Structure formats: C-alpha cells, structure tokens
Amino acid sequence: MTPWRLPQKSAAACWLRLAVICSILFCSLTQNSFAASAPKFVIGWSVYAGWNPFFYMAKSGILRRWADKYGIQIEVQRFDYAASLDAFVAKNIDACTMTNMEALDMPAASGVDSTAIILGDYSDGNDAVLTRSGLKLNQLSGKHVMLVQKTVSEYLLERALVLNGLQDEASRLKLVNTSDSDIAGAFLGNHSNQVVVTWKPLVSQILDQDKGVANIFDSSKIPGEIMDLLMVRTEVLHRQDGSGVKFAKAVTGAWYEAMAQMSGTGPGHERALNESAAASGDTPASYSEQLKTTHLFYTPKAATDFNDSAAFKQKMDLVRQFCFHHNLLGEGTQSVDDVAILYPDGSIQGKKDRVRFRFDSSYMHLAGQGKL
Template identity: 40%
Template structure:
C-alpha cells in the first residue's frame, strides 16, 4: 500500500504560515551553547535517511561524538513541519528550496541550508489525458497544489512550451485528494509528485508530458537549521552532516546491508521496497559531499534561486514585499541575491566541506 504523503501542502497552509511568520515573531533561539536539539522531517524518498539513521543508532553515534542529543521528529503534514520550525519548535527541518525561502526566510526567520541532499529528477511531473505533448495543455484546467513546487513546475513547463500561465486555469487540489480528482472523467491535466505521480500515471489515458528531470537541480531538498542556533552550536551542524553522509553511503550499497537499509526506509515511508527504489531512481542524491559542495558553489544555484524567488514573488508569497529583492539570500563565496542587508536564507557549505575533507 502506498502512503500518499509528500513534501507539499496546501496554499492555505502556506498563506497561513506566512501570515503567522509576518505578524508574530518566533521565539529567539538560544544564543549560548546547548546540548539537546530537535529536527523535524516528513515523508519523502530523499528524506528517509533521517528516520532510518535514528532507528539504526547512527543519529546517537554522531550526537554522542559531539556531546549532544538530537531528536528526529516526524510530522505527518509537510507544511506543518515548516510552520513548527518557523515558530521555533524545531531547530532544523527537511524542506525544499522554494518552501524554505517562502515560509521561514520570507517571514524573517534567518535560516541556513547546511545539507543539499538531492534534487527531484523526475519525482514531480505534469500529466495529461488524451495527449502526449505539453502544448496540448493550453486551455485546460490543471489540478495541483497551488503555490507549491508543483505550481512552480507547471510555470517552468509552460515556459518551455512557449505558453503563459494565463493559458491554463489552475484548480487548487490537496495532496490527499489529487489522485481521486484526476481519476474523474472531467479532469484532463494535473501536476503531482511521487508517490501520487506514479499512481496517477497508471490511470487510463494518462501521459507524462513534462517532469522535473527537464529542469535538473531546480527542485532541491535540503536540511535547514536556524542560523543563530547553528552559530552558537556548530557541533549540531557537524553531527547532522556526519549522520547524513554515513547513512546515504549505506543506502547506496548494493550488498545485503544496503538492501536492508533501503527496505527499512521503505517501511518507514509506508511503501514497498520496490516502490521506494523506484522513487529513488527519480531522486538525484548528492551521495558524495564533494558533489554537494560543488552544487552549492555553482553559479547554477543562484540562477535557480532567481527563478524560484521571481516565481514566488509573482504569486504574492513575499507578503508585503515591494520587489523580489526584498528577501536576501547568501551563497558560498560571499555572493548574494536580493537585499544584502536583509539576508534570511543562506546556503552554508561549511559542514558539507568538512565531510568532503574527512574532518568531521
């Protein structure tokens, strides 16, 4: 049985979280060293190493090395996990690049992406019935979770086909309802992510006409941590990097231990080992820290975040902002995007670099 849970929540929740972040200041994190931390996560193929690492004792191993305790906590609703992080309940959370920008960062919570874990390489797609090319989407109603990475994928797909957002009408549909909605004879277009996407592909007449592998590196999955907490407690960043790269190395193995680890992750995700491996095949994991460091330092990341922030601003996700530059972002090498005096989203490659150099 496939558990239909993903990275994306409803636009209502996104809007609510933005209002919360804008109207009420989250509690300031401790500015003195601490020994116990909480990290939130939700179900998605690229994030299953975190709960597995806790189950397998890898979290405890690295936390003990640095004299700290790390609680890895599941939240069933993805956007709620980000809301809780934004409100200060979690010190870090698993999140996409777009949602990290539009929820905590746009709300004023200074956030650092310390692990670039993967990018969607086909895990998100556009489906049509009765057509096999994206151009046929013109004039159709498109079912998706509005103001999410699915909406972003649609915008990028339309752009590649020479179409405008006004050429389609979007129908806001929750992640829990989209499979059923697309099964209706009246529904002929939808955007979804795995595992829902794989189920919807099996519906009569459905064809995938665009997917995230055609915009590689644009839908990123991250581990982010409150910047002030990280500054006061760098050992948290070191432990998290150690946990991540040890676990990902294990899950990449094709021996009995690697298969056992992936099967355990599949069980934690509520799916079968076969389905989980299928989802991993459309997830580009930065298994080697050197590759993740290179991705964070690449000019392509600034181009990606420019596309993401421009789309987000156009949809009103920078509440009250006069321009897309209102939310500042910082990148390795001292590069910035947007207002350098108002940086609230940072790509910090220092802990991935320590892992790459064998210095954790």
C-alpha cells in the same frame, strides 16, 4: 550461642549482586540525567524519496549515535509537507526538509532567517505534470489543475509552460489547492479531474493505478532547479552554548553515513533501502524506481561542487524571480532583492541588509574531509 552468619560464598555473591544492581541504577540515573540536560533538536520531514533516509537514520540508530558523539539529542518527526513548513516558520521545530523554493517563500519570506546545511539532491524527474484524456500542455487553458499551491509543483507547471512558449496560458489555469496526503486519492477517485501536478511516490501511484494518465512534463527537463535541502533556523546554529553547531555536525555526519549505505559503498545497503522505502509505505523495488529520478548527492564532494558552482546561483535566480512575480516573498515586498540569499562564497543576491536565506556548505566540506 554462636551468631548466625551467611556462608562466605553466599555473602560474596550477595555483595556482587548488590554491586551490579547499584551499577545499573547509577547508569540509569546518569542516562536520565543526560536526557534531561542534553540540548534537544527536532527535525521535521515529509515523505519524499530524497527525505525518507531521515526516517532510516532515526530508526537504525545512526542519528542517535552521532547525537551521542556530540552530547545532544535529535528527534525526527514526520509531517505532511505544508504542515512541516508551517511548523518550521512557527519555530516549533529546529530544522526541516524542504525545497529551495519553499525555503525562500516560506521561512525567508516570513522573516525567519534560515540556513541550508545539507544539499541532499535535486529532483530529476520526481515532480511531474500528469494529465488524462491525452491532454497536452497547449490544451490546459481553462482546466482545473490539482496541486499543492505555493510549492515547487506550481513552479514546475509554470516552467513547463514557459519552456514551451505558453507562458500566457498560466493566468488561464484554475489551480485547485490540494494537500499531498489527499491529492492522489482525489485525482484517482474522480475522472473529471484531468490535470494534477505532484511528486513521487504520488506520481508513481497515480501512473500505476490509472493507465489512462500520462506524464507530459517533469523535472528532468529543468535539472537542478528543484533542490532538496535540510534547513536550520540560523539562530539555532548560533546558540551561545555551541549546541547548534554540534547539531549541524551530528546530522551532517549521520546523513553521509546513511548516504554511503544508500549508494552501496557502505555496509547496510539493503537495510537502508528497505527502511527508507518503508518510510513511505513503498516496496524496495518501487523506492529504487523513485531513486532513479532523484539526483542524490551521495558524497559531500558531489554536493559541495554543485552548491559552490556559478550555475547554482543562476538556478536560484530563476526561483526567486518566480517567487517575486507570484507575490510569494511576503506582503509589502517591492523588489525581488528584498529577500536576499547568501551563498557559500560570500556573494549575495539581493540587498545585503535583507539576507534571510543562507547556503552554508562548511559542514558538508567537514564531512568530505573526515573532520566530523
């Protein structure tokens, strides 16, 4: 009796199919193994024209590609702004988008040593003081002012008063702490609220929906003072396995790839704008309007030139003096120098043994040199 056998061609097809299945299983197991073993980093971001590109970087795959290059994982999480700062200080996330002021009076003041690795932009009109009923700056005494307290909104308001010789009026204002997720609706929904200080896209939303509201002061009057940064806990950058440095290189490389697209010098410009707009529920036209008042540093050179300049330190000194005078540098702080700042050239504002806030432009320089 002749034993039954598969035809030769059928047997070859079966072996080929088996090989393909084994290959797929091997790749899947390899990917799962990588996902389980690769160091993971989490970036927190909140809605703002200069930070929305982080949403685009994640959705488009740009961030994943750069993370894969360095053998790590990077996750991007969205927060309300104040909540993102709390998560960073609590060490629940590794990096966070924040302004220079909040970097000083939140993590640094809390004793969390942090490093700015990307200087993304400065607000050039995005932050604004808005009023109803034709109120001017010299008429705000005794008025309730809605804002997110202990943020750049409070800084902007005081700078507006100081620059107009009204600094003594600051103590007569009645500040109403309101979260960024609620502030536009609360202001628009109650016309007894006459003053609000916030940032775009909320500023644009308020001005579009209530033509009786006017912008009486904005950050274009204090260029370069409200900076937007990516902060990383310094201990993360110094991880012994070197993964922190890989993270800094990957996220910086991804950022400037996205910036090239945002500026129109790289492919994918339209998609970059559309998806960055979608991050905050804006139309591309509305988002483009916001970018007009956002001084984005589209290239590493533009960012490092500003970051490494003498004027940069002068602007930071204004911010740290404000924080000290408003008791934002932590309990028991006796001097503005008790929370020190380290600059890229090695100079320090404050006590050398109290450095908690560092500016490191080295990764941006590497990006500019094409070495990432």
